[in-house]
Amino acid sequence: MAKFNTRTAPGSSPVRTATTPTGRTYEGGPGFARDQKSELFLLAVTNMVGEATFYESAGDRDSRFARLVRDVAVADPAWVAGFLGWLRSDANLRSASLVGALEATRALVDAGVPGGRQLVAAVLKRADEPGEALAYWTSRYGRAIPKPVKRGIADAIARLYTEYGLLKYDTASKGFRFADAIDLVHPVPAAPWQGDLFQVALERRHNRDEVRRESLPMLTANGEIRQAAATDPRVLLDADRLRAAGMTWEDVLSLAGDRLDKAALWSALVPGMGYTALLRNLRNLDQAGVSDAVAGVVAARLADPTQVSASRQLPMRFLSAYRAAPSLRWAYPLEQAIGHSLASVPALPGRTLVLVDTSYSMNAGFSKDGTLRRWDAAVIFGVALAQRCAAADVVSFSTSTKVFPLVAGESLLRSIERWKAGGFFLGDGTDTSGALRRHFARHDRVVVVTDEQAAAGGSVDRAVPASVPMFTWNLAGYRMGHAPSGSGNRHTFGGLTDQAFRMIPLLSAGRDADWLWLVG
Incomplete structure (x- = not known):
């Protein structure tokens, strides 16, 4: 009996489904239901909150998300705590993590389980977010705010409220001003200067004269530069003075006008x-x-890997900037930036088949006011992966298919624009199994970037031999998957960042892949 000369056993992955079809996709193909954690994960990492998708209304999608996070929070509070912290930080999804933490806390309070305070505090990372949290809670549950929510918001306020934060975010357009949050949750100042800041916020909110305080030099400088600019706008050309006064670019442009x-x-x-x-x-x-x-100063900052990482921009934001900028002087720094944002995309040996779903449902936008579509994200991830493979065949598919020829040495952004100009966004239905049968040719692995809403008429799972690993990258988070996942050679990941790509090398080496926040 052989002990050592055997093939590596496949690893397991955390997104798990039933092993046989349990329903139908929206397009009628065999559908595989996910367990609650898996469904929540894939929904959350693609969820902009309050935004409809092609197959799901905004209300239905938000209700499903709230139900899932409440159920999982009570069943496994530690898992939800780790997940929401990761969702806000590494996955860069602000609204989904905020809503998730509040809904989870509601469920924990109802069940008499502690931990909500820490959940809420952990996902609030920007000075406008305590007000966002209060606006969401009161719109959904009224003004009776339980102690864990109040204390979590208070903890965040003590960490986040600064002079600059007040100047940037405490505006009359907000339903909950800084003072409203302070009045509702009664935060304890972290230092004497912050107590003075709280008092200024209250004065501003209640239209009382603001008292200048030595402990708040930025607020003092801000008032002085605004007063000076009324008679001499040239003070707005002093970069050091602008920075010391916490002036935002919006404020400066407004004050300067056409002068x-x-x-x-x-x-x-x-x-x-x-x-x-x-x-x-x-x-x-x-x-x-x-x-x-x-422009050179700006370009250097755009291309700086440390600043790219700290900015937590989604890769598709760099494509949006590239398309919006008239000048080619930004092309190379943006190419470097998107490369840094995709650092976790692996270099894979052997031959890889990459299928990119450009069916009509993938033409849905991520937000009502956004210009980028889900198929833009699909192309970014699909082409970025293909460019790092030893050998790759890239295919755009819907009911038809079109092979996208890779060009050696071509930049990712130029490849994406060539995709668009060359008519590789196909529209129409989602014949995933047909595309696999047409283009699989003894590849070492298959990667499908899709919303998984395969049409009736064929099994996605059986279109590729069971011995060949098939990795699905999900970009929509619908309830039903197009193939089994979690074991053997069938695995599903998802999201709008490169984070989950780290799982592919693990699974290819026969190792188990855990949830991303558990493996570091």
């Missing part, structure tokens, strides 16, 4: 702008005519 040269104004703004603000304003920088020297 200053736009190139000079944007040049003064650049040193104090955050990464996300720079990414979203490349068109404005071009239209203002900033110099190549200023």
